[in-house]
Amino acid sequence: MSTATTTENQDLAPVRTESLAELLIATERPPRPTALSACLTFGWRAVLKIKHVPEQLFDVTAFPIMMVLMYTYLFGGALAGSPREYIQYLLPGILVMSVVMITMYTGVSVNTDIEKGVFDRFRTLPIWRPSTMVGYLLGDALRYAIASVVMLTVGLVMGFRPHGGVVGVIAGILVLLVFAFAFSWVWTMFGLLLRTEKSVMGVSMMVLFPLTFLSDIFVKPETMPGWLQAFVNNNPVTHVASTVRSLMEGTSATTPLMWTFGWSLALVAVFGPVTMRLYNRK
Numbered sequence: 001m002s003t004a005t006t007t008e009n010q011d012l013a014p015v016r017t018e019s020l021a022e023l024l025i026a027t028e029r030p031p032r033p034t035a036l037s038a039c040l041t042f043g044w045r046a047v048l049k050i051k052h053v054p055e056q057l058f059d060v061t062a063f064p065i066m067m068v069l070m071y072t073y074l075f076g077g078a079l080a081g082s083p084r085e086y087i088q089y090l091l092p093g094i095l096v097m098s099v100v101m102i103t104m105y106t107g108v109s110v111n112t113d114i115e116k117g118v119f120d121r122f123r124t125l126p127i128w129r130p131s132t133m134v135g136y137l138l139g140d141a142l143r144y145a146i147a148s149v150v151m152l153t154v155g156l157v158m159g160f161r162p163h164g165g166v167v168g169v170i171a172g173i174l175v176l177l178v179f180a181f182a183f184s185w186v187w188t189m190f191g192l193l194l195r196t197e198k199s200v201m202g203v204s205m206m207v208l209f210p211l212t213f214l215s216d217i218f219v220k221p222e223t224m225p226g227w228l229q230a231f232v233n234n235n236p237v238t239h240v241a242s243t244v245r246s247l248m249e250g251t252s253a254t255t256p257l258m259w260t261f262g263w264s265l266a267l268v269a270v271f272g273p274v275t276m277r278l279y280n281r282k
Contacts, residue, residue, distance in 0.1 A: 035128040042135020060147035064098045084159040091155040092245035093217030104204035107187030111197045148173045164250035172244040182264035185271040192278040236263040
């Protein structure tokens, strides 16, 4: 054994520091990726994860369909006289609710990659640091768009008729995607802060249920008690739902639209830096 080892060691040429340095600088170093290209690359990575695990699309296909059917036929007759009348008010709100609810999976994905050690590799790359987080959000934007298309298709079959036309529908979806992108920064923070993905989901549901159910998604705030109206009228989900509903109906959406963009800017301004600080210290 020792003789064989000695023979092998004698056959290996000694490595000099000078030759190693010449080898490392023999070729030109590739250019550093730009912030945009790094963000798009990580966004494409998120899309490829959906391709290899198509079960991830369950929450943006089956869940929205179930929500539309269940709430329309359960409450339509009692609240509006018929499901066909109720869906005109309900569908934009349910669209907002479904997309806002699935934003929590951004934090779950971040937490999963941390547990697997993938983030340790990302931190060693010569890239713009926030690109990993932005990539998650860009990839999830595709899922939000799929959920919106699925719900609108089901709503049209059930009798929903947007008087704002195609332009109003597209504008409503774009506003919703902007808010969902901003709101997802909250869950990336929790994904970095909490230790397990179950903890992320638990905290997310504690926040999402009051925000979505205590809003104008199902009924108008005028029908609620005064103390509850104060919360509902200042709820960011209410502002987003009112904006999407007004754009799809073809009515004025100036005030709720300003509130929606204000909330979006505030969420990014507050939770974006906090998320990156946690990421750099993780």
